[in-house]
Amino acid sequence: MSVVDLTRDLVAIPSHEDETAAGDFLEDWLRRETDATVTRDAVGNVIARKGSGPETLAFVGHHDVVEPTGAQVANADGDDPNEYVVEERDGRLYGRGTADMKGALAAALLAFRDSEVRTPSSGRTQSGDADSAGELVVASFVGEEVGGVGAQHALETGFAPDYAVVGEGSTDYSGPDVTDVAIAHKGRRGSTITAHGTAAHASEADTGENAIYRATEAIDGVRSLQPPSVDVAGETLEGRLTVTEIDGGSAMNVVPARCEFTVDERTVPGERAALERVTEPAGIEWTVDQDLPPMRCTDEAFAECVLEAAAASQAGAPELVTKPHATDAGWLSRAGTECVIYGPSEPGEAHTDDESVSIEVLERCRETYRRVARRWLTAR
Structure with a gap:
């Protein structure tokens, strides 16, 4: 055959x-x-x-x-x-x-x-x-x-x-x-980062905690991270972090209590990007959805x-x-x-x-x- x-x-x-x-x-x-x-x-x-x-x-x-x-x-x-x-x-x-x-x-x-x-x-x-x-x-x-x-x-x-x-x-x-x-x-780690807040009427926004604002601060944190890289076979394998989706809010006149976004991370042999740092502020939760080594x-x-x-x-x-x-x-x-x-x-x-x-x-x-x-x- x-x-x-x-x-x-x-x-x-x-x-x-x-x-x-x-x-x-x-x-x-x-x-x-x-x-x-x-x-x-x-x-x-x-x-x-x-x-x-x-x-x-x-x-x-x-x-x-x-x-x-x-x-x-x-x-x-x-x-x-x-x-x-x-x-x-x-x-x-x-x-x-x-x-x-x-x-x-x-x-x-x-x-x-x-x-x-x-x-x-x-x-x-x-x-x-x-x-x-x-x-x-x-x-x-x-x-x-x-x-x-x-x-x-x-x-x-x-x-x-x-x-x-x-x-x-x-x-x-x-x-x-x-x-x-x-x-x-490279590998791939896919994560969801969820920002939690407190809902309020938008006319009294100061009485709530805006989850979208917390999420955008967390996104800034993701963007500030330096992904690791490794040299192999005369090439440099570079890690990468990319925010790919965002979802939050329930109505135009409501301070959102929840906002989440996804992160596509391309990993390299050895160290990982320190995504855990993004969760240090209160109200931020990190979940790994997929981790392909x-x-x-x-x-x-x-x-x-x-x-x-x-x-x-x-x-x-x-x-x-x-x-x-x-x-x-x-x-x-x-x-x-x-x-x-x-x-x-x-x-x-x-x-x-x-x-x-x-x-x-x-x-x-x-x-x-x-x-x-x-x-x-x-x-x-």
Whole structure:
């Protein structure tokens, strides 16, 4: 089976509201095509393992997608009106999930199937020997698009690889037609800050406490904070704080008793912006609504191993780079897994109305994943 065929099969399966059918396909494919130990956990994550040893290398992806557009779903005259449309033209596959990230998942599945794990005692190569040099894993999570639900569940129930290659996009970061190796990315913390006051009639405003005034003072406090930054791979990852929504008041002639605003915070590995300072005045409450962790690989040998495999799989010269947004690698990294990101998606492709992925780059990723598995595990 080619990476194009497997990507087509995966992309065609609807998985923006319910990942069950995609999980069924993955589980069946792994049981049919490999001799790995395959499990499906309570939330729908599919994880396959072969080999054993002191260290584990995992290829990690997800099989949920964001909601497709009408044009990305088959019409009612098709065999399945709910099936996603997949089209091939000009060397690319088009369809919801091609870039984010069923194409990368297909490449990882094939590399996992075709990888052999060396047994140190005999020198033989086998797909799943009990005495092999290390364990090789492929994992596909649910709920990445809604905050990493699947990744968090897997970690809470014992998923703990030593190393992971996460198949999110890293193509065209350092230059055109190059798939780079991302060794860090930002996280995102979303907060709601609520200012409480005392309602009063606007004609007697001094008898109340204006929550909007308190909120604007808190906003000034947010704007005065200096987000941290960190230097990685010759780049500077800079944190950012942005007030994005505000809501308060009940009527034109009433002093408002409540006003709240939201803050989008882009976090970096290491320190956080001191948002707690905003709550120091009386009447200010801070609630964290979402906290997607950043990621940074601290194992230089692992990053260089993946970079060497990437360089051997393409004509261009890949580099170690950073990404601006959060992925499941953040959850893994926070739990202690050394992660890098390597995948076919290019900036601006994910979640778009005409989402697509390069077939040549899919083949490149498949070969890189295969080389990573072979070179890293046989060296342990």
